[in-house]
Amino acid sequence: MPRFFFRRSFWLPALLLVVIAAIVAISLAQARSNNGSDVTGQPIQPRSNKAQLAFTVDEHQAVSGGRSDAIKVATIRVTVKRQPEYLLVNGSLLADKRAAVASNVSGLVSQVKVEKGDVVRAGDVLVQLDPTDAKNRLAEGLAVLEELKARLDLTDESNFDPHQLPEVSLARVSKELAEASFNRVSKLYERKVVSVESFDQARTEYELALHRYRQALLQINQLYQSVQTAKARLAILEKAVRDTTITAPFDGLVADKHVEVGEYVAAGPQASKVVTLVKIDVLRLALTIPQQDVAKIKQGQKVLFRVDSFADREFTATIRYIPPVVYSDTRSLVVEAEAPNPDLLLRPGMFATARLELQKQHHALYVPGTAVLWDGESARVFVVRDGVARQQVVGLGEVSGPLIRVISGLKGDELLIAAPALVHDGMRISEDK
Secondary structure, three states: OOHHHHOHHHHHHHHHHHHHHHHHHHHHHHHHHHOOEOOOOOEOOOOOOOOOOOOOOOOOOEOOOOOOOOEEEOEEEOEEEEEEEEEEEEEEEEEEEEEEEEOOOOEEEEEEOOOOOOEEOOOOEEEEEOOHHHHHHHHHHHHHHHHHHHHOOOOOHHHOOHHHOHHHHHHHHHHHHHHHHHHHHHHHHHOOOOOHHHHHHHHHHHHHHHHHHHHHHHHHHHHHHHHHHHHHHHHHHHHHHHHOEEEOOOOEEEEEEOOOOOOEEOOOOOOOEEEEEEEEEEEEEEEEEEHHHHHHOOOOOEEEEEEHHHOOOOEEEEEEEOOOOOEOOOOEEEEEEEEEOOOOOOOOOOEEEEEEEEEEEEEEEEEEHHHOEEEOOEEEEEEEEOOEEEEEEEEEEEEEOOEEEEEEOOOOOOEEEOOHHHOOOOOEEEEOO
């Protein structure tokens, strides 16, 4: 072999050319492989006898051939609904009625029939007092009444006639005899047949008989009135016996229990409380209205509200009372709405967020919940602008079925990506119609 092949000045450039050629060949092979062809430019055919790993997306596919890098995806329009405007306020639920049930009679507690939290109906027994003393007084009053009725022979009050009683009847007969005798003596005295002494005696006997008759009649009438008094007292004693059973004055919830078995309760101005009862089948919703929104509130206005305990449920109420005065310290008005509570789910004291429906209407924007991506507390959608997917942060409101209300971030004419998890910000989009 000639010696010049071994010269350094020749083989070093030749070696460099070989390396460069190898690098170019490898680059061409990789490029053709990425385009789905082998190094000869022929398409690569998948091997049928080996498993192939593939990622399949239902609603988009790549546009191949090198003509475009856009991705086909399903898109949707923002839903625009015309609906009433709402005034958003806060409030609290109050019991429609609240009563500290007290004892109307004094006595010892023999039974306590309820516990805190119990739901009771009007007439249900709350506390039972020992009725022994009240029943004894009732028996005494009944005996007095029967004694008076026996004294007057009072079997039928509708036919009561005091003249049927012996003392009145005798006094009346004596009065009539004395009157007849006096009349005869008076005629004889006028003819000067009898003396003055006889005339005076006859007149005195008549006057005495008349007074005895009147006195007997008066006594019988007094006894008859005593019967009526005894009846009234008997009614009081019967009520005292009934009052030893303390019952619920209305349907409600037992908020507190103040007595236990064996305690003594007193009646009167300082009557002892036994149970605190609240009415909850209908509640009052007290809403704080800012001064600038007072003119928007009308009686009979519909209110929609939620409470934290039932966040997925919306309740309704109706404005019933609008006070005439705005509080000077807060510059606000506290109105009351009536909230039906037939299931007894709501309880007094719960905090409520409410929407008052106004007469004015507006356009509200809604998007499907599937078109929203959540990142912690923030929400975003992908908007198609000039064929490119652009990320847009949105403020969301209430949920209406599969739709979520958009409060901020959209204008209503946007085209959204239906499946935002399949795209990223800046990706070129081809709408899949």
